[in-house]
Structures are given as C-alpha cells and as structure tokens.
Amino acid sequence: MAFQKNIALPTGVAGDYFRIAAFRWDRAAREASALFALYKDAATAAAGQPLQPMAAKLRLTGAQFDTYLGPGALAAAADDVLAQLYAAAREISEARHETGEPVAGAQIVSDHGSDLFWDATDV
Numbered sequence: 001m002a003f004q005k006n007i008a009l010p011t012g013v014a015g016d017y018f019r020i021a022a023f024r025w026d027r028a029a030r031e032a033s034a035l036f037a038l039y040k041d042a043a044t045a046a047a048g049q050p051l052q053p054m055a056a057k058l059r060l061t062g063a064q065f066d067t068y069l070g071p072g073a074l075a076a077a078a079d080d081v082l083a084q085l086y087a088a089a090r091e092i093s094e095a096r097h098e099t100g101e102p103v104a105g106a107q108i109v110s111d112h113g114s115d116l117f118w119d120a121t122d123v
Contacts, residue, residue, distance in 0.1 A: 001019075001082060001083060001086050001122070001123075002017055002018060002019040002042070002045065002122075002123050003017075003018040003019075003036075003086070003089075003090075003117050003120035003121065003122065003123070004016050004017055004018070004120060004121040004122075004123045005018065005116075005117070005119065005120035005121065007038060007055075007112055009038075009051065009052065013040070013051060014040075015038045015039055015040045015041070015051040015052070016040070016041060017038070017039040017040070017041050017042050017044070017045050017123070018036045018037070018038055018039075018055060018056070018117070018120065019036065019037055019039065019045050020034050020035065020036055020037075020082060020085060020086070021035050021036065021037035021050065021053060021054075022034070022035045023035070023081070023082070023085055025065075025069055025081065027069075030061060030062055030065040030066065031059070031060065031061045031062075031065055032058075032059070032060045032065055032068075032069055032085070033057060033058060033059045033060070034057070034058045034085045034089070035053075035054055035056075035057055036054075036055050036056040036057070036058070036089070036110075037050040037052065037053050037054065037055055038050060038051050038052040038055035039051060042123070055110060055111075055112065056089075056108055056109065056110035056112065056116050056117075057108070057109045057110070058085060058088060058089045058092065058106075058107075058108050059106065059107050059108075059109070060088055060105065060106050061105045061106070062105045063104075063105050064088070064092075064103065064104070064105035064106040065105070067088075068084045068085070068087060068088040069081065069084055069085075086122070088106065089108060089117050090117050090118075090120070090122075092106045092107070092108055093108060093114075093115045093116055093117035093118040093120075094115075094118045096108070096114050096115040096118070097115035097118035097119075098118075102114070
C-alpha cells in the first residue's frame with residue numbers, strides 16, 4: 001500500500017511515491033504516529049532509496065486514535081494497522097483540504113502541506 005502524488009522538491013528532483021517508513025502506536029495512551037517517506041517511484045521504494053525520508057508525519061490521539069486504531073476499527077479492518085494509518089492520512093488530509101481547519105486529535109505535518117494526501121492516488 002502507498003500513495004502516489006507528484007511532488008517537486010526545492011532541489012528540482014521530483015518524486016511521486018509515498019510509503020509509510022515507520023510507525024508506532026500505544027493503545028494505553030491512545031496515540032499513534034506514522035512517518036511517510038517520499039520516493040522517486042515504486043522501484044526506488046522497493047530498493048529502500050527515499051528522496052525524503054521524512055516527507056510527512058501523521059499523528060492521531062484520543063478520539064481520532066479510536067476511530068482508526070481502536071479495537072472496533074481494527075476488527076473491522078482485519079487488524080491491518082497500516083491500512084488504517086493510510087486511511088487516516090487520506091481522510092485527515094481531505095477534511096483539512098475541504099474546511100481549511102485542523103482536525104481535532106489528528107494532524108499531518110509536512111513541508112508539502114497539512115492536506116498533502118487529499119488528492120493522492122492509492123497504489
């Protein structure tokens with residue numbers, strides 16, 4: 001699973017493949033985070049050669065954690081934590097893009113914008 005969206009870096013190099021490079025979640029604290037790396041393409045992602053190792057960070061806390069990674073959400077998603085993190089990144093980006101307002105309990109931090117994934121393609 002990954003997102004595809006073309007991004008040009010200030011260096012002039014462009015990449016179009018975002019993949020979760022690392023994540024952590026803590027059920028007791030009801031918080032999770034995921035780091036997205038930007039790759040030139042799927043082949044460089046498979047080779048582990050990111051253009052930008054930390055292109056974006058997703059953070060979920062409280063009710064937003066429960067929405068995507070609580071017991072009910074994970075059971076419905078066949079315990080696929082990564083799929084839920086991608087879904088959260090997409091939906092949080094869409095909400096941020098549509099309203100222009102932050103989403104309580106969730107944020108995407110990136111030099112590419114807090115609505116980075118709203119128009120990305122799932123690959």
